[in-house]
Amino acid sequence: MKEAVEQYISKALGQTLLLTPMPVDTALPMFYTSQYDFCSGVLSGVECVFCFEKEGKRTTPLNIRKRLAFLTGHFQREVVYCADALEFHATQQMMVYGIPFIVPGKALFLPFLAVALKSTMRRRLMDRERFSTYAQLVVLGVLLHKLPPAPSIREVERTFGCSHPSAVYALKELEQFGFGKKQVRQGAGDLEFRFSQSGRALWEACQDYLVNPCKRTVGVMDMPGGVKAFKAGANALAERTMLAEAPPETYAVGMTEFWKGNYEAIPADEADIVLQLWRYRPDILGDGTIDPLSLALSLRGESDERVQMALDEMMEDFQW
Numbered sequence: 001m002k003e004a005v006e007q008y009i010s011k012a013l014g015q016t017l018l019l020t021p022m023p024v025d026t027a028l029p030m031f032y033t034s035q036y037d038f039c040s041g042v043l044s045g046v047e048c049v050f051c052f053e054k055e056g057k058r059t060t061p062l063n064i065r066k067r068l069a070f071l072t073g074h075f076q077r078e079v080v081y082c083a084d085a086l087e088f089h090a091t092q093q094m095m096v097y098g099i100p101f102i103v104p105g106k107a108l109f110l111p112f113l114a115v116a117l118k119s120t121m122r123r124r125l126m127d128r129e130r131f132s133t134y135a136q137l138v139v140l141g142v143l144l145h146k147l148p149p150a151p152s153i154r155e156v157e158r159t160f161g162c163s164h165p166s167a168v169y170a171l172k173e174l175e176q177f178g179f180g181k182k183q184v185r186q187g188a189g190d191l192e193f194r195f196s197q198s199g200r201a202l203w204e205a206c207q208d209y210l211v212n213p214c215k216r217t218v219g220v221m222d223m224p225g226g227v228k229a230f231k232a233g234a235n236a237l238a239e240r241t242m243l244a245e246a247p248p249e250t251y252a253v254g255m256t257e258f259w260k261g262n263y264e265a266i267p268a269d270e271a272d273i274v275l276q277l278w279r280y281r282p283d284i285l286g287d288g289t290i291d292p293l294s295l296a297l298s299l300r301g302e303s304d305e306r307v308q309m310a311l312d313e314m315m316e317d318f319q320w
Helices: 002-013 030-035 061-075 088-097 133-143 153-160 164-176 199-205 233-238 255-261 292-298 305-317
Strands: 036-043 046-053 078-082 101-103 107-110 115-117 180-185 190-195 214-220 249-254 273-278
Touching (some): 002 036, 002 101, 030 036, 133 199, 153 190, 233 305, 249 255, 255 273, 292 305
Parallel strands (some): 078 101
Antiparallel strands (some): 036 046, 214 273
């Protein structure tokens, strides 16, 4: 079944998914290892655990929801339920519950990527309240002048290294939210997205839809060598403003980079070094540093008045 899932993802999403069997986790209750086999893999830059039900172990969507909630907390990754078949009413209920699942050749539901596929292989956008990762990157890329004002699908692919379907649906999502329209680029044979606003007006209009790029914060004892980490948080803001640096040292890494690094995490409030785990590569829009707009989003909920004053200072100096 592992190969069937890999082939289905390749055909449906145009991505190469390599599933690696995970060794038996002795910290995981025996109930779960008797019910499921586990593989790891990366979808659209998101590190996931794929949970394969063993023969004859199928249960109700409600039980699956409870079990995946536990597994998500245990692995600290997105967990995707995989089965060779599901009844129609079960798939509908699982979508209502927000359970990520794959039934090779028949159905696919990945709410953390805003993707749903039926057996017709037609993808539709999910009802969302916030931007998905690539839709947000397109907006920030335009505001930071890393993309042209009306970016094309190919330009989005080249800039972010994403698949063609991911670029297409990022622009569809922006259109769904009402930020502009797709149109054919004259003489290029490519679709582009023409925003209805630009500069500061676009930034302010998007505030309710933009997501904090930092998904989770952990502490570490020390930084292992060879890791792509970037100064983050208030100390990164201090390098751009008059704000004074203060402990702890704070760095940002991509979620995938963190899991590959095999860090030994400790509670952030007990650590001298704090790591922010980002939804996308922290420097993807910067020149070896975190770009100012992503930095502002990562500090948007900061309660320290000095930080908020420094944020205002940075944004006043930003060249729209």
